[in-house]
Amino acid sequence: MVAVGEASAARRALAELWAHEASPSAASFVVQRLEQLRSSLPLQPYRLAILRSFTVEPMVPLLRAAAFCAGIDLTVHVSDFNAHVQAIMDASSSLYSFAPDAVVLAVQTRDIAPDLWNDVTGLTVAQIRSSIIRVTDEFQAWIRAFRQKSSAHLVVHNLETAAFPAAGLLDSQSNSGQSTAISEINRSLTTLASEQTGVHVLDYDGLVARYGRACWHDERKWLTVRLPISAPHLNDMVQEWMRFLHPLAGKIAKVLVVDLDNTLWGGVIGEDGITGIKLGTEYPGAAYQAVQRTLLDLHRRGILLAICSKNNRDDALDAIENHPGMLLKPEHFAAMRINWTDKAQNLREIASELNVGVDSLALLDDNPIERQQVRVALPEVVVIDLPSDAMEFARRIRDCPAFERFTLSNEDQQRGAMYQAQREREQLEQAITSREDFYRSLQQEAEISPLTKASQSRIAQLTNKTNQFNLTTRRYSEQQISELVSQPGWNCYSIRVRDRFGDNGLVGVAITKQNGATAEIDTFLLSCRVIGRTVETAFLSFLADHARSNGATYLQGWFLPTKKNAPARDFYSAHGFRAGEQNGDGTLWTLDLTSNSLPAPEWIRLHIVNGDK
Amino acid sequence: MSEPLLDRVRSIAADVLEVPTATITPATSPEDLDTWDSVHHLNLVLALEQEFNLQFEPEEIDQMKDIQHILDILGSKVA
Numbered sequence: 179m180v181a182v183g184e185a186s187a188a189r190r191a192l193a194e195l196w197a198h199e200a201s202p203s204a205a206s207f208v209v210q211r212l213e214q215l216r217s218s219l220p221l222q223p224y225r226l227a228i229l230r231s232f233t234v235e236p237m238v239p240l241l242r243a244a245a246f247c248a249g250i251d252l253t254v255h256v257s258d259f260n261a262h263v264q265a266i267m268d269a270s271s272s273l274y275s276f277a278p279d280a281v282v283l284a285v286q287t288r289d290i291a292p293d294l295w296n297d298v299t300g301l302t303v304a305q306i307r308s309s310i311i312r313v314t315d316e317f318q319a320w321i322r323a324f325r326q327k328s329s330a331h332l333v334v335h336n337l338e339t340a341a342f343p344a345a346g347l348l349d350s351q352s353n354s355g356q357s358t359a360i361s362e363i364n365r366s367l368t369t370l371a372s373e374q375t376g377v378h379v380l381d382y383d384g385l386v387a388r389y390g391r392a393c394w395h396d397e398r399k400w401l402t403v404r405l406p407i408s409a410p411h412l413n414d415m416v417q418e419w420m421r422f423l424h425p426l427a428g429k430i431a432k433v434l435v436v437d438l439d440n441t442l443w444g445g446v447i448g449e450d451g452i453t454g455i456k457l458g459t460e461y462p463g464a465a466y467q468a469v470q471r472t473l474l475d476l477h478r479r480g481i482l483l484a485i486c487s488k489n490n491r492d493d494a495l496d497a498i499e500n501h502p503g504m505l506l507k508p509e510h511f512a513a514m515r516i517n518w519t520d521k522a523q524n525l526r527e528i529a530s531e532l533n534v535g536v537d538s539l540a541l542l543d544d545n546p547i548e549r550q551q552v553r554v555a556l557p558e559v560v561v562i563d564l565p566s567d568a569m570e571f572a573r574r575i576r577d578c579p580a581f582e583r584f585t586l587s588n589e590d591q592q593r594g595a596m597y598q599a600q601r602e603r604e605q606l607e608q609a610i611t612s613r614e615d616f617y618r619s620l621q622q623e624a625e626i627s628p629l630t631k632a633s634q635s636r637i638a639q640l641t642n643k644t645n646q647f648n649l650t651t652r653r654y655s656e657q658q659i660s661e662l663v664s665q666p667g668w669n670c671y672s673i674r675v676r677d678r679f680g681d682n683g684l685v686g687v688a689i690t691k692q693n694g695a696t697a698e699i700d701t702f703l704l705s706c707r708v709i710g711r712t713v714e715t716a717f718l719s720f721l722a723d724h725a726r727s728n729g730a731t732y733l734q735g736w737f738l739p740t741k742k743n744a745p746a747r748d749f750y751s752a753h754g755f756r757a758g759e760q761n762g763d764g765t766l767w768t769l770d771l772t773s774n775s776l777p778a779p780e781w782i783r784l785h786i787v788n789g790d791k
Numbered sequence: 792m793s794e795p796l797l798d799r800v801r802s803i804a805a806d807v808l809e810v811p812t813a814t815i816t817p818a819t820s821p822e823d824l825d826t827w828d829s830v831h832h833l834n835l836v837l838a839l840e841q842e843f844n845l846q847f848e849p850e851e852i853d854q855m856k857d858i859q860h861i862l863d864i865l866g867s868k869v870a
Contacts, residue, residue, distance in 0.1 A: 201842065202834050202838035206807045206834070210806075236833055236837050398849060401849075405833070409837045409840045410841065412837070
């Protein structure tokens with residue numbers, strides 16, 4: 179048995195080995211150590227099934243090693259060759275009995291559309307059209323059947339186009355060529371996936387093109403062992419799968435903390451001055467503008483940016499505000515620590531200021547010493563490895579899978595602005611002495627609504643990423659939530675909060691089930707953005723009223739403690755619930771609705787939206 | 792046969808076949824190890840190709856009946 183401290187040091191060493199050399203033998207080594215360490219480390223278990231038309235086995239250890247280094251204990255099930263149709267259609271297949279969290283459907287163009295791949299020059303325009311329709315229909319049938327039988331996520335590889343189109347130059351001279359036909363299938367596949375929840379497209383054609391079709395393939399391995407991908411690119415396929423696994427397993431960074439000198443610009447502001455630093459449209463400043471453009475893309479994806487830099491604050495702010503080459507402006511940063519304090523301490527403070535866990539932070543810093551210090555002091559921070567050449571920086575950021583998302587809600591896009599409003603709120607709070615005066619001055623309005631099609635994706639997103647104010651930390655997919663709510667007695671509510679500084683968006687979720695006289699709170703969570711503003715009391719008060727009017731005499735809820743949900747620990751006791759049964763995972767709290775009232779705070783204007791579930 | 796080549800092959804084979812390095816000798820063959828099945832054989836081939844930055848011919852892969860054969864084939868290609 180390895181001690182916990184040793185285990186996390188061992189994990190760091192394995193992650194370093196893996197970052198240095200992602201080879202098959204290193205993968206095998208990492209996976210074997212994983213088997214020994216898994217009980218001593220806080221790993222997230224995840225089950226992935228791969229349905230395939232080609233050999234993927236050599237990639238499985240690589241994938242498990244990569245997942246392990248990302249904190250995921252991955253179990254992989256691989257289907258038989260070309261058995262995907264049977265696996266999907268037959269509810270008793272080994273696919274479903276494996277109970278996957280996610281399924282990858284990796285079928286090659288040559289297998290699903292052999293006519294378009296091998297014989298396209300012999301086909302008429304009408305025959306090509308009917309092939310497109312046949313393949314699209316097949317994908318549609320598989321996706322729908324899968325959705326009916328499983329609530330797991332489905333990641334579908336799209337189809338690659340040929341490196342050398344069969345008709346040569348002729349292929350791109352008309353709209354009925356091979357490449358056009360395959361692209362058309364891919365467009366339809368994107369539409370099909372967007373119509374279903376939890377179905378995602380992996381752009382395999384784009385992936386192969388990124389590395390070059392001629393380099394990606396290994397014809398002799400394909401012909402001998404049905405492995406189409408050449409040895410150097412096996413890990414690129416694995417990294418692409420990891421891009422999906424990160425958001426699927428909730429291993430995502432919400433905040434990217436950036437250094438300034440030699441990271442956002444070239445040179446050292448304290449020495450080179452605002453006219454001396456390198457930042458602009460020409461080399462060498464262009465490399466740093468490319469970094470800033472990449473960060474701006476992340477900001478628009480809902481990822482918060484923060485600054486942590488050892489500098490004189492005034493020099494640094496002057497450059498950020500006034501340098502003509504800056505694409506990022508002060509308003510893009512949700513928090514700043516420009517001082518001479520040690521990085522790990524600053525990172526802890528940034529996490530606390532932004533109300534996120536330290537494991538929601540990623541670090542971008544050109545200095546390997548600082549990176550190493552953070553890796554050791556705060557192993558849960560995602561540290562982006564940077565080479566010495568600044569022209570590589572932007573790509574390294576885009577490569578980082580912790581910033582991947584499947585959906586982009588309005589909340590995501592406006593998150594940066596919301597945090598700016600939050601800073602103004604905090605300034606107000608400091609100016610007002612009484613808590614109640616502060617609550618009143620916020621002029622909060624809350625709207626509670628039953629589950630709707632439009633809110634479903636945000637609700638699922640919140641159940642998956644809310645860690646702090648979350649009583650039970652139950653993670654649900656969109657599909658699972660709509661299944662729960664379709665059962666008698668179950669309800670799902672969400673709460674939106676507005677205040678004088680703006681709209682906070684949809685920030686809370688409650689899922690309840692009522693069985694006779696007892697209503698149980700299955701899930702109760704609130705985004706950290708609104709914690710401590712009595713919104714949680716208003717929401718709980720609504721649940722109590724609702725349960726009472728449906729004839730319940732008891733309102734119950736479990737508190738299941740995790741490493742992160744301490745902010746929710748006293749929630750039930752503070753609202754008059756009594757502790758009862760303990761099952762080892764947590765405590766069941768009960769409120770007697772006949773002898774207790776649970777009034778909503780008078781300073782929140784509450785709107786209840788009625789509607790069928 | 793140079794010592795380093797044998798060492799490198801033993802180390803890779805031990806990692807891929809999930810056994811202690813000491814278990815791997817030139818005489819070790821799939822008969823000796825439960826883990827040395829067709830999937831692991833392919834993984835071993837890919838690991839060697841990556842380590843030595845070369846490609847084996849299909850015929851060469853078929854000839855890899857034991858570690859000594861792997862050493863012979865590698866010796867002829869690396870030299």
